Amino acid sequence: MKLVKNIELGDPSSNKQNFIDLKLKLLCCRYWLLDLWDCHDMVFPFWRLYWNKNKGGQLIHHENTYDMDPDYLYIIPPFTSFSSRFTKKHIYNSGIHVSGRQFNSNYDEKDYEENYLIHFFIHFNLGIPFDNVYPGILKIELTDYLKNRLTYLTERLKIENKDFKLTFNLKLQAFIKESLTSIGPELWKTINIDDRVLKVIRFIEINIEKKLSNPDLASLTNMAPNSFGRLFKQEMTITLHRFIQNRKIAKACDIFEHTNKTIEDVAFNLGFSDRYHFSRVFKLVTGLTPANYRSGKYT
Missing domain, CATH: 1.10.10.60 (Homeodomain-like)
Known part of the structure; x- marks a missing residue:
């Protein structure tokens, strides 16, 4: 058997293809019960993806207030100045005040929907130049695929939230990438x-x-x-x-x-x-x- 050396990268076609290199780096992924979410004028150098299973969460960016809908994801690019609150327990008008606890398999979600914000979030980076897109808050409608992925991810996070298996990592990355495909082309101007x-x-x-x-x-x-x-x-x-x-x-x-x-x-x-x-x-x-x-x- 001879080692093939003549075909560059094993591709038999002479038609050169150009791909965009996306360097996804996961920072954290958690599923929480929040009873306080009064955070004002936050700016962070990473992407944030939020989903609340129940209503009551709000995001504020400049003059725009977003009442967080369980049928939507909310994606916040790096260096976006924004505020958040849980409307049922809004106390502070400045500073960053958060309290809650990690969801686990001992909790029945129905017992907490009235008094807590059931909150899923991911922090991640995409690498240069994608971490320098325009600031804002992006509202992404949940597809059936994303809903199924959310169910899997949140159920797994109730059981394990530290040492993740390969399957969880792959499905989490696929969830983020699928969510990003819903963002309009104007956001990605920086690649050009x-x-x-x-x-x-x-x-x-x-x-x-x-x-x-x-x-x-x-x-x-x-x-x-x-x-x-x-x-x-x-x-x-x-x-x-x-x-x-x-x-x-x-x-x-x-x-x-x-x-x-x-x-x-x-x-x-x-x-x-x-x-x-x-x-x-x-x-x-x-x-x-x-x-x-x-x-x-x-x-």
């Missing part, structure tokens, strides 16, 4: 951004721990800093400086989620002059201090 901007974005991602200046980044494209700054703002609807801040804080959140590094270490590793500068930028981007973020008191 100017090659010069994309080159700089990739450089930023690889060198996120360094101090990155506008002139140095503009030089990668052989453009003057002001000209490149205008191009970047035009393509990404955000200034280059704010984009760098957002990506550094996104990286900081990832480090906090998966390591025990101190706030000082994270600040130093991401090129901030000191902890205080890092904390100011972190709160500017997320609305939380690094210490509050690490405490995990949000959903």
Whole structure:
């Protein structure tokens, strides 16, 4: 038997195909009973997918209020400023206040529908450039496929919420991807951004721990800093400086989620002059201090 070497990647066709590389990274997936969900002006560097089995939840984005319907999913892109509440127990008008507990197989959902918000949520990232789409709250109608997947995922989360088997992981990823297919094409404009901007974005991602200046980044494209700054703002609807801040804080959140590094270490590793500068930028981007973020008191 001879090893075939002449056919690139085993494809016998000469017709080249171009695929979009989606790097889905799961951060958390939980099924909770919430009795308080007063969260104001939250901004996080990851995607959020919400579904409530019963009514009473609200999401607020700018002047728009969404009464959460059990027949719909709600998807929130990274760096979207929004608020949430459980209308039956709305107490606070500022800050982030959440209380509840993990659903388990000992609970009968019917016993809790009246006084609790039955809340399913996923946090995830998609990678560059998809984590830089336009902010907003997206309402996605549940199809029969998504309903069946939700039933499976929520029932499994009642039994196991820590060490997930391969089947659960695959079905969870399929659920997220199927949900994303319902998003309109205008949201994905960033995949067609100017090659010069994309080159700089990739450089930023690889060198996120360094101090990155506008002139140095503009030089990668052989453009003057002001000209490149205008191009970047035009393509990404955000200034280059704010984009760098957002990506550094996104990286900081990832480090906090998966390591025990101190706030000082994270600040130093991401090129901030000191902890205080890092904390100011972190709160500017997320609305939380690094210490509050690490405490995990949000959903």
